[in-house]
Amino acid sequence: xxxxxxxxxxxxxxxxxxxxxxxxxxxxxxxxxxxxxxxxxxxxxxxxxxxxxxxxxxxxxxxxxxxxxxxxxxxxxxxxxxxxxxxxxxxxxxxxxxxxxxxxxxxxxxxxxxxxxxxxxxxxxxxxxxxxxxxxxxxxxxxxxxxxxxxx
Amino acid sequence: xxxxxxxxxxxxxxxxxxxxxxxxxxxxxxxxxxxxxxxxxxxxxxxxxxxxxxxxxxxxxxxxxxxxxxxxxxxxxxxxxxxxxxxxxxxxxxxxxxxxxxxxxxxxxxxxxxxxxxxxxxxxxxxxxxxxxxxxxxxxxxxxxxxxxxxx
Numbered sequence: 001x002x003x004x005x006x007x008x009x010x011x012x013x014x015x016x017x018x019x020x021x022x023x024x025x026x027x028x029x030x031x032x033x034x035x036x037x038x039x040x041x042x043x044x045x046x047x048x049x050x051x052x053x054x055x056x057x058x059x060x061x062x063x064x065x066x067x068x069x070x071x072x073x074x075x076x077x078x079x080x081x082x083x084x085x086x087x088x089x090x091x092x093x094x095x096x097x098x099x100x101x102x103x104x105x106x107x108x109x110x111x112x113x114x115x116x117x118x119x120x121x122x123x124x125x126x127x128x129x130x131x132x133x134x135x136x137x138x139x140x141x142x143x144x145x146x147x148x149x150x151x152x
Numbered sequence: 153x154x155x156x157x158x159x160x161x162x163x164x165x166x167x168x169x170x171x172x173x174x175x176x177x178x179x180x181x182x183x184x185x186x187x188x189x190x191x192x193x194x195x196x197x198x199x200x201x202x203x204x205x206x207x208x209x210x211x212x213x214x215x216x217x218x219x220x221x222x223x224x225x226x227x228x229x230x231x232x233x234x235x236x237x238x239x240x241x242x243x244x245x246x247x248x249x250x251x252x253x254x255x256x257x258x259x260x261x262x263x264x265x266x267x268x269x270x271x272x273x274x275x276x277x278x279x280x281x282x283x284x285x286x287x288x289x290x291x292x293x294x295x296x297x298x299x300x301x302x303x304x
Contacts, residue, residue: 059258061258061278061279061280061298062298063215063298063299063303064298064299064300064301064302064303065300065302066300067278067300097254097282097293099251099252099253099254100251100252100254101251102249102251102252102254102256104254104256104282104294106211106213106294126213126219126296127213127296128213128280128282128294128296130249130256130280130282141249142256142258142280144278144279144280144296144297144298145296145298146213146214146215146216146296146297146298147215147216148216148217148218148219149216150216150217151215151216151303151304152303152304
């Protein structure tokens, strides 16, 4: 009986460790796919599809603006940015730390926007995005970024 | 024997749930104390004490500047900001999500800096700070913030 219990515990511990690695790999894969979807939806001008990548209770923390709370307001925010002609060149994850039901992603972005005098300006910066597992998917609950460029 | 095993499992599950709540409460208490220490050390001009609140491999993502990597570089960064006369009025947590060995804190800050024409300017903004458990303490591994004020 003792051997069976001990065996069961050992199997359970290894299964749990393996699950942890699986969960981590699957989180990285899912968040990477969602990031790609984010860029595609943004550049198509589909603010609703961008907003659908966020949890309903997400918080967006944009530079030089107040915090935006909830998916509906996040859709309005990105709708405005898209409407002003912004495009995403890239979102690139530097690392993703999976911890429990959350994944903390650090990355960099490149974006463009119409310049006031005509033409296009490019911005480069960095972000922290926090994902939360929701069933089989991962949704953004926190999104904050800022520019690398000196203040003008 | 079955009853003993079942009893042990039930005790283990409840102990684990209670531990989860304890861990969450203790994380909130520890991060709150560290936040207070951050403000005190900053306003005393002690960049080394500020940097000691970060993990050795932490990443700092300041607005309008490149990413700063590692505790030593973070100390240099904050030393420069302190040397320029900045003061922290407050750091206030809005919420702290504890997940595994990480705690994701969202909050707001108020800071002051000498104005170019004399006097003082006040800045208000928001931040996401990610803490990681290190033994009995919690250290910052990611720190990103931005201003609520329109770009000038």
